Amino acid sequence: MKRRHYLLLAVVVVLTLVILNLSPRTATQFKLAIGSLFLPLFGLAGSGQQVAEKAGNAVVPRKDLLKQIEQLRRENAELKVQLPRLAELERQNAHLSAQVGFKQSSRLNIKLARIIARDPANWWRNVQIDLGKRDGLRVDLPVRTAEGLVGRVSEVSETRARVVLLGDPTCPVSATVRDALNNVVDQGVIKSPAAVLDESFVELNFLRNATAVKPGQLVVTSDEGGLFPKGIRIGEIVDVRPVDFGLVHVARVKLAVRMNALDDVWVMMP
Amino acid sequence: MSALNTLFILALAFVAVFVESSFGGLRRLIGVQVDLLPALMVYASLSSGLVTVSLLAVCGGLWFDALSANRLGVSIVPLLVIGFTIQQFRHLILRQETYTHLVLGFAASGFAPLLALAIILSYGGEPILGWGTLWQWFAMTVLGGLLVPVYFQLFNQVYRVLGYERVVESTYRSDREIARGRG
Numbered sequence: 532m533k534r535r536h537y538l539l540l541a542v543v544v545v546l547t548l549v550i551l552n553l554s555p556r557t558a559t560q561f562k563l564a565i566g567s568l569f570l571p572l573f574g575l576a577g578s579g580q581q582v583a584e585k586a587g588n589a590v591v592p593r594k595d596l597l598k599q600i601e602q603l604r605r606e607n608a609e610l611k612v613q614l615p616r617l618a619e620l621e622r623q624n625a626h627l628s629a630q631v632g633f634k635q636s637s638r639l640n641i642k643l644a645r646i647i648a649r650d651p652a653n654w655w656r657n658v659q660i661d662l663g664k665r666d667g668l669r670v671d672l673p674v675r676t677a678e679g680l681v682g683r684v685s686e687v688s689e690t691r692a693r694v695v696l697l698g699d700p701t702c703p704v705s706a707t708v709r710d711a712l713n714n715v716v717d718q719g720v721i722k723s724p725a726a727v728l729d730e731s732f733v734e735l736n737f738l739r740n741a742t743a744v745k746p747g748q749l750v751v752t753s754d755e756g757g758l759f760p761k762g763i764r765i766g767e768i769v770d771v772r773p774v775d776f777g778l779v780h781v782a783r784v785k786l787a788v789r790m791n792a793l794d795d796v797w798v799m800m801p
Numbered sequence: 802m803s804a805l806n807t808l809f810i811l812a813l814a815f816v817a818v819f820v821e822s823s824f825g826g827l828r829r830l831i832g833v834q835v836d837l838l839p840a841l842m843v844y845a846s847l848s849s850g851l852v853t854v855s856l857l858a859v860c861g862g863l864w865f866d867a868l869s870a871n872r873l874g875v876s877i878v879p880l881l882v883i884g885f886t887i888q889q890f891r892h893l894i895l896r897q898e899t900y901t902h903l904v905l906g907f908a909a910s911g912f913a914p915l916l917a918l919a920i921i922l923s924y925g926g927e928p929i930l931g932w933g934t935l936w937q938w939f940a941m942t943v944l945g946g947l948l949v950p951v952y953f954q955l956f957n958q959v960y961r962v963l964g965y966e967r968v969v970e971s972t973y974r975s976d977r978e979i980a981r982g983r984g
Contacts, residue, residue, distance in 0.1 A: 536851050543855045543881060550863070550874035551924075558873040565867035572819045648868055651821035653834055653937045654918065654928030655870040659822075685870075693870070700927040701870070727933025728832035791829050 563688035566659075570690065573647045577661070641797040642666060644674075647691065656699040656730065656790070657682070662798060663690040671758050673799045679764035679787030680704065680752060681796050692798075696790055697765070698724035698733040705756035706735055706765055708782070709749045716743045718753060721765065725783045730790040732769065735782040744771050750784050760799065807853040809959065810845050813952075814838060814861040822868045832933065833940040838865060839909040840948035842880050844956065846887035847896050847905075854884035875920050879913035902949040910945025914938060 553561065644660035662668050664687050674681045674694045682702050686693040695702040703722035710716050717740045725732035738744060748768045754761040766786040774781050817837035828834045838861045845857050862877030869876075887894070887905065895901045915938070921928050 539851055539855055540885060543859060543877075546859065547862075547874055547877045547881065550877065551872065551920075553873060562867045562873055565863050568815075568864070569819055569822075569868065572816075573823070576819075576823050648822040649825050649828070649834075650869050651818060651834055651836070651865060652869045652871055652917075652928075653914075653941070654921070654930065654934070656929065657870050659868070695870075699870075699929065724929055724931075727929055727931040728936065729933075791825070 559686055563686065567688060567690070569648075573661075573691075577645065577647065640800040641675075642668075642800055644692075644796050644798055646793050646796065656696040656702075656724070657685065658694050658696065658793065660692050660694055660796060660798070661690070663688050663692055665689055667800060668692050668798060669801075672801070673759045673763070674796050675763055675799060676788050676793070676796055678789075679766065680759065681788055681790070681793065683758060684798065694796070696730070697721060697786060697788075698730065698790070703756070704759060704765065705753045706750050706784075707753040708735070708738075708744050708768060709751060710745075711748075716740065716745075716748060718755070719782070721750075721784065731786050733766070733784050733786060735768075735784050736779070738771070738780040738782060744768055744780070744782055746770055750782075803850065803853075805963075806849055806956075807856060809956065810841065810849065810853055810857055811860055813955075814841055814857055815864060817841060818861065818864040818868060821865075831940060833937045833944075835941055835944040835948075836865075836910065836913060837945070837948060838862075838876070838880060839883055839913040840906050840945050841952055842883045843887060843902070843905045843909045843949045844952040846884045847891065847894065847902075848953075848956070851885075851888055854888055855881070858884055871917070872921060872924050872926060875917050875924075876913075878920055879916040882916065883909045883913065899950050899953075902953060903946055906949030907942055907946030910948075911938065911942035913945075914941055 550558075550561075642662060644662040646658045647661050648659040650657045660674075668684055668687050670684055670687055672684045674683060680697060682694050682696040682699070684692050685695045685701065697704060698721070700722055703720055705718070706721050707718050708716040717738050719735040719738045721733050721735050723734050723736070724730070725734045735750060746768050750765040750768060752759040752761060752763040752765060764787045766784040769783040769785050771780055771782045773779070821834055821837060825834065838857075841861070842854070842857055846854050858877050858880040862874065862880050865871070865876040866873045887909075894905070918928060918930075
């Protein structure tokens with residue numbers, strides 16, 4: 532190689548070493564800045580998806596649409612009937628809570644976000660959403676769908692944010708196992724996936740009372756970790772097995788949310 | 802043409818990273834997202850100079866890591882090693898042979914994730930690893946390797962469209978024809 536080539540190689544190596552050893556904060560800012568170069572392409576992909584959806588909607592038969600409208604009308608009527616009753620219950624609850632001095636939980640404040648990208652590497656589980664600082668997002672906010680917990684916000688830029696999914700080692704969740712009567716059976720921590728290839732299973736570690744944990748029992752968040760509100764559905768117990776010569780038990784949990792088919796998520800705002 | 806070639810390679814790298822993060826059909830199907838950059842680096846190192854290889858390693862690596870939870874800079878190293886190694890032995894490689902493209906593609910696509918993982922682990926990262934990782938590595942190696950001939954075909958097509966058409970010359974010239982007989 533020519534001398535000029537060695538010089539170029541040296542420059543690139545030094546540059547790489549400098550980049551690799553940036554402080555986490557600086558590296559995150561660089562990442563967000565570089566990642567924003569992809570925003571036009573993400574926007575284009577989103578628009579393309581919308582156009583495809585609209586085109587798909589245009590060819591839905593009128594008969595199916597009328598059927599859906601009828602079904603929605605019926606559901607709407609049922610919900611209208613239930614609404615006054617729920618309002619009354621809420622009022623009673625607030626009244627009784629005030630009498631016993633119980634702290635009221637704040638109203639659920641959520642923001643809908645669309646998944647715009649997934650981690651291109653196979654060894655991480657995270658996605659990017661189309662909400663950022665300008666929408667009020669900040670690090671560590673819980674993310675969920677109607678089915679259950681998805682993960683937490685890990686990085687936030689002005690217009691987008693990264694969400695670490697359940698099962699990624701950087702997203703540990705303190706969880707409670709509940710039986711059919713909603714009694715607490717055991718507690719543990721979810722911090723690893725049950726399989727590399729299947730995103731729908733995670734492992735619930737550090738079970739204390741493993742003999743009481745049975746397949747089919749519900750797993751929900753506990754408020755011990757401090758990040759996630761109590762009671763968000765995580766999934767169901769599939770099986771329990773002893774590890775480390777029976778000293779500890781680990782349960783396999785089937786997640787309520789289909790992680791590989793996520794399109795929209797809700798960010799739980801403070 | 803060299804600058805244009807570099808530009809095309811970088812543009813393709815940018816689109817490749819975007820495609821990897823935005824389209825997860827293969828990931829849903831076989832549980833693996835194929836890395837498109839090592840194969841592109843093989844093409845770049847066989848067809849371009851060291852500047853292109855360096856630019857692809859740095860830009861491609863940074864773009865990839867920006868959309869990933871990787872430590873920033875992790876993906877530069879494997880691309881750089883692949884690119885510079887092939888550049889070093891370029892004069893010994895049969896560059897036009899599809900067989901060569903495949904072998905280099907398999908080697909590069911298999912080596913890149915291993916080195917990236919080694920760097921992540923050495924910096925204390927906790928990537929998701931298990932028996933399934935072996936399948937992911939195998940699929941990345943095979944599918945990534947198969948991409949090198951595809952890149953060659955793609956770029957050949959592009960240059961055929963954009964380049965000047967080659968003039969086909971014959972040794973026969975009608976104006977030099979010796980006319981025999983009475984004329």
